[in-house]
Amino acid sequence: MQAEIITIGDEILIGQIVDTNSAFLGKELNKFGISIYQITSIQDDKAHILKALKEAEENADIIIITGGLGPTKDDITKHTICEYFNDTLIEDKAVLTNVEQIFSKYSAAPLLEVNKQQALVPSKATVLMNHNGTAPGMWLEKNGKVFVSLPGVPFEMKALITEQVIPKLIGKFKFPYIMHKTLLTYGLGESALAERIATWEDHLPNFIKLAYLPSLGRVRIRLSAKAFDKVMVDAELHNQINLLLPQIKDVFIGYEEDESIEAVIGKQLTEMGRTLAVAESCTGGRIAKSFTENAGASAYFKGGVVTYASESKVKILDVSEDDIKNHSVVSKQVAETMAKNVRLLFDSDYAISTTGNAGPLKGDSDVEVGTVWIAIASKDDVYSEVFNFGNLREKVIVRASNKAFEMLQKFFLKK
């Protein structure tokens, strides 16, 4: 039982937007045992849509179509689906009411004829009501196969998938159990790692697939198991990991969960009843943003400052001007003072600080581009480290943020 994802829209093909919808769909459907056979991104074009639908019907049992459901002329998906199913469009009263309610609640604009047309759906379709937008989801069946058409706006699509599509799919089909376990390793290259564990890999059972995912100094080992017997799958995965771990114990740093490290830290802090504040220079707000985008952040995240200019480090965080002069603004002294003082300013239990140069120019400091000092402070301790994250700005910011999260987690372990 496999699914195919079809995304419709020239904006993906010309690179105007990155297709994040498909990654969400892949991850979400996988959780419920639905494998994705293929993701196909196609043009807003009738012939192309018809061809993609036909091919997907040959490849897969479940076809999820996103995009192309707006009210304007460039959106031809609904008419094309209608043609594919040899159907006609009819007005759905409940959808019309939904459109009217959304307009009266969120829009100052009058309801136009084109908006009302969003209530037109193929007569054979089951409507999936979109409570976050005017374009409804549509569920159609043909020869035992399911076609679901969803709006491309990410949060509308996501709500429809989790609240309606997945429950309906589970009601209709019996899916195998799929389990992925990803082991993070550090310090050994992909090929050396693969050679070391080759014998183990050769003896993996057929229903467990292995993949190596190298990325910025780390190699992730992903084990994917798929079978109908959940108990057997869990036991065998457990068994295989127990055989693997002794062979990689010098480079194994942990499991990659579905959650970001920030979310995991947030949970740890909430459980400990502790709080956090951050003082950011080169990471420019990214660390604060990473925590606050998780629901429940207010339980542990007291706040932060982005002291981008040296003068604001002095004024707001009481960094010593002498330290900046003698050691540079990118220094152990400045990083540690920032962490200590932001903790006091926000009256938090822990604090993170970053000061560095993300480039491309050297900025307020003479240190090499990519140099970042990171400090962690608690009530009675402060600890810092220096790194060089290379000379690509985005990479420096992302790696500095990730390293800060890692350092904070290690700091917890010491306590």
Add this chain to the structure above:
Amino acid sequence: MQAEIITIGDEILIGQIVDTNSAFLGKELNKFGISIYQITSIQDDKAHILKALKEAEENADIIIITGGLGPTKDDITKHTICEYFNDTLIEDKAVLTNVEQIFSKYSAAPLLEVNKQQALVPSKATVLMNHNGTAPGMWLEKNGKVFVSLPGVPFEMKALITEQVIPKLIGKFKFPYIMHKTLLTYGLGESALAERIATWEDHLPNFIKLAYLPSLGRVRIRLSAKAFDKVMVDAELHNQINLLLPQIKDVFIGYEEDESIEAVIGKQLTEMGRTLAVAESCTGGRIAKSFTENAGASAYFKGGVVTYASESKVKILDVSEDDIKNHSVVSKQVAETMAKNVRLLFDSDYAISTTGNAGPLKGDSDVEVGTVWIAIASKDDVYSEVFNFGNLREKVIVRASNKAFEMLQKFFLKK
């Protein structure tokens, strides 16, 4: 003349990574007149790769394959390509030297047999030397069609595309000229906008395609023109935009370059010689992060505070406790005080503040989830507005940030 992109790798299909490579390829190839017919993401599976190659050969003249070229057992792309071309693998001396050099320069690990195998390429392939990694790019031709296989690591793939693949394609084919112009509008819904400019749209010449891209409060109008006569295309696009502009002058805010609105604001501030500070509550650092991820931010971005807890608004931004008690922490009074005082704290020319409730719980305030007050302050003015951005946390944060950028741009226009 069209291209198809094939990305190989289960990590995309299970949603472990987002496919950013294809967006890069789409944008980059488009610049040189190469349209993308389709993007197809497939499994690390021989039969699937063979099928995708065959279909792509039917659809397109240029097939760009990324991924699946690592040294380990899960990568079968090279062998499958060999089979598709009825070819055998031979060792390429120059690639072997490259692999050896990369290992001696960057790796402490010994060179293994699997690493040396990266020097095996199909005998019919032209090698595209990868100076950033060990897996070479490969260029193959069949019945006048071009197949290019590239490693999936983004920076390796990008360098190969810009330095080698595109120059070779331009040398081989004659491509039409493609030009996209995207106009940003705000304040009018997609359907109302489309109705207003319907007559203009109906009279567009055939070689100009129109698309509406709505996104969280803004609608982008994209004109895509494609023809061999560059002078004619530029003239006609110019002409059509001149006909359109008078019809949308109340909602038009500018052209979307390859840049984000934050980057545009950054340039405006730099040109004006003015500076900015931000005080964020519900946006939690996202606004600061959006500015600081752009190179050159230190020229105009003084810094910011994330006063997540009410007490930090009082302590750091001198928000009045009475205002919080009488008007709620999500109020005009609090937003305006935050903006005024963060401007003074960082000694900036302008300031942005946000205070709201991103949900899912009500937090420090009784106001409805999704309610956000945004204020903009200058030396002698402060202005605020209230919005409701719905009840999805991510959406509230993103929309509040975007709205703040828009309000700041409007504020500049008033000056």
